[in-house]
Amino acid sequence: MADALRIKLTGRGILVLVFGFLYLPIAVLVLLSFNESGLPTSWSGFSLRWYVSLAGNSDILHAAWNTLVVAVVATLIATVLGTMLAIGMETRKRRSTPLEALAFSPMVIPDIVLAVALLTLFSRLNVTMGLHTIIISHVIFDLAFVCSVVRARLKNFDFSIVEASRDLGASSFTTFWRVTFPVLLPAIVAGALLAFTLSVDEFIIAFFTAGAGRASITLPMQIYSMIRFGVTPEINALATLVMGVSATVLLISQWLNKEQMTR
Amino acid sequence: MSSQTARSNLMALPAIAWLGLFMIVPCLIVFAYAFLTRGLYGGVEYTLTSENFARVFDPLYAKIFLTSVRIAGLATLFAILIAYPAAYAICLAPKRMQPILLFFAVLPFWSNYLIRTYAWIVLLNREGLINNLLRWLGYDGEPLSLLYSEGAVIVGLVYNYLPFVILAIYSSLSRLNGDLIEASRDLGAGRVRTFLRVTLPLTMPGVAAGGVFIFVLSIGNFVTPALLGGGRFQMIGNLVYDQFLTANDWPFGAALGMVLIAVMIGLLLLQARASARFSGETAEAKHG
Numbered sequence: 001m002a003d004a005l006r007i008k009l010t011g012r013g014i015l016v017l018v019f020g021f022l023y024l025p026i027a028v029l030v031l032l033s034f035n036e037s038g039l040p041t042s043w044s045g046f047s048l049r050w051y052v053s054l055a056g057n058s059d060i061l062h063a064a065w066n067t068l069v070v071a072v073v074a075t076l077i078a079t080v081l082g083t084m085l086a087i088g089m090e091t092r093k094r095r096s097t098p099l100e101a102l103a104f105s106p107m108v109i110p111d112i113v114l115a116v117a118l119l120t121l122f123s124r125l126n127v128t129m130g131l132h133t134i135i136i137s138h139v140i141f142d143l144a145f146v147c148s149v150v151r152a153r154l155k156n157f158d159f160s161i162v163e164a165s166r167d168l169g170a171s172s173f174t175t176f177w178r179v180t181f182p183v184l185l186p187a188i189v190a191g192a193l194l195a196f197t198l199s200v201d202e203f204i205i206a207f208f209t210a211g212a213g214r215a216s217i218t219l220p221m222q223i224y225s226m227i228r229f230g231v232t233p234e235i236n237a238l239a240t241l242v243m244g245v246s247a248t249v250l251l252i253s254q255w256l257n258k259e260q261m262t263r
Numbered sequence: 264m265s266s267q268t269a270r271s272n273l274m275a276l277p278a279i280a281w282l283g284l285f286m287i288v289p290c291l292i293v294f295a296y297a298f299l300t301r302g303l304y305g306g307v308e309y310t311l312t313s314e315n316f317a318r319v320f321d322p323l324y325a326k327i328f329l330t331s332v333r334i335a336g337l338a339t340l341f342a343i344l345i346a347y348p349a350a351y352a353i354c355l356a357p358k359r360m361q362p363i364l365l366f367f368a369v370l371p372f373w374s375n376y377l378i379r380t381y382a383w384i385v386l387l388n389r390e391g392l393i394n395n396l397l398r399w400l401g402y403d404g405e406p407l408s409l410l411y412s413e414g415a416v417i418v419g420l421v422y423n424y425l426p427f428v429i430l431a432i433y434s435s436l437s438r439l440n441g442d443l444i445e446a447s448r449d450l451g452a453g454r455v456r457t458f459l460r461v462t463l464p465l466t467m468p469g470v471a472a473g474g475v476f477i478f479v480l481s482i483g484n485f486v487t488p489a490l491l492g493g494g495r496f497q498m499i500g501n502l503v504y505d506q507f508l509t510a511n512d513w514p515f516g517a518a519l520g521m522v523l524i525a526v527m528i529g530l531l532l533l534q535a536r537a538s539a540r541f542s543g544e545t546a547e548a549k550h551g
Contacts, residue, residue, distance in 0.1 A: 087274050103282075116516060121289035223375075
């Protein structure tokens with residue numbers, strides 16, 4: 001039994017170390033964002049001044065607004081397309097390998113390659129780049145993630161309730177809206193929330209497809225230029241806010257997904 | 264084609280069209296660019312050439328390629344060495360705790376990549392937390408230049424992609440058939456031998472999936488080398504970036520991008536074969 005106890009304690013120790021490694025750097029940022037002096041050298045007291053100075057920084061507010069527009073529109077399009085793709089794939093009689101590969105590839109393709117490919121496409125077509133081209137590009141990976149979340153739900157879906165509905169005389173349209181859709185809804189929302197955070201955080205593809213100038217700069221692009229410029233206390237506050245939003249959205253997404261799995 | 268299949272295809276069509284138009288077509292254009300000649304002012308000339316691919320193997324670029332492989336390889340190795348015990352420890356936790364632990368292990372992965380990289384600048388720079396900690400502990404020499412080194416790039420990559428490697432290995436470990444371990448122990452194999460001969464081979468698919476993932480993302484990365492390597496460590500991702508945004512040699516950038524895609528496809532195929540082989544062995548072990 002001493003052996004079992006030793007294994008258990010080793011396991012706990014490893015978990016503490018790994019979670020420490022994963023969360024300490026983030027915790028340091030959060031803590032520094034509330035540091036009066038803003039410097040990592042010393043703690044000079046709790047202060048919200050860096051948050052206040054963020055609120056007065058018009059560059060950041062502009063970038064935050066752009067990010068919101070991109071993420072909301074891309075998520076809406078991707079949720080519709082991704083859900084339809086998931087239903088299309090799961091109701092097929094046979095798995096189609098090319099289709100599986102197509103739905104999988106946006107999740108694995110190196111983002112630098114997708115970024116330069118989109119830049120090439122848009123400049124070939126002489127499209128003026130801006131928020132709309134970022135949105136088009138973000139839909140690509142957003143829809144793949146929505147699709148994979150909705151498909152996971154469809155795998156546990158009892159298709160006999162669809163048959164029952166049809167047998168009882170409901171049209172396929174009514175059946176979809178009254179039977180299939182309500183069952184899928186939590187997964188669709190969970191997928192949409194995941195897509196939203198991915199879009200809010202995405203940097204490389206946005207960077208390549210935003211076009212020249214500051215007009216369509218997004219928050220990650222703003223953060224990137226701030227980091228390159230040097231460590232400023234404002235980034236800590238911004239980073240804390242961005243991570244707080246992401247974590248909240250993801251927690252809701254996870255909770256929705258779990259609710260439906262246990263139902 | 265049955266009407267059901269037709270309806271399924273119709274549902275999938277808008278997404279297929281989107282991906283075809285904005286992912287497949289651009290990738291094909293880049294593929295074509297890789298065989299064209301560089302024109303003036305960032306344009307291309309329609310003269311076919313294989314010179315762009317030949318340049319990839321030019322000693323100057325081959326060196327960057329090897330640096331990328333080395334950095335990505337080391338990041339992969341360290342990530343697996345940390346993720347395996349972590350995934351194992353999660354498996355040892357009580358059943359109802361496991362999904363929670365897993366969720367919090369993966370959570371950072373979904374949050375902002377730039378911010379997670381920036382956190383390491385705060386920790387590693389000369390005025391940073393680690394140097395301050397050392398000074399506080401009594402060290403009074405020159406502050407250590409931890410940032411802008413190959414080590415910093417590797418730490419950044421491991422930190423950013425570790426959650427996914429843990430997830431991949433966990434999913435293999437948690438599906439492991441406990442009977443096999445018990446059988447091995449009953450037959451007199453020690454703990455270490457059982458791990459090396461039974462557990463490790465059976466969880467290789469997870470290790471391979473996580474390993475391929477971090478390797479592919481690391482080798483094509485340009486943010487981490489730019490921020491933590493301080494531009495001193497060029498990797499293929501940075502080279503692609505430069506060709507498109509500063510050097511204006513799109514055909515060469517395209518060729519480099521295609522090499523990245525080729526590496527990715529090659530590794531994914533290898534991984535698929537490896538997991539097919541290992542799961543074949545599992546099936547045999549169950550029936551044999």
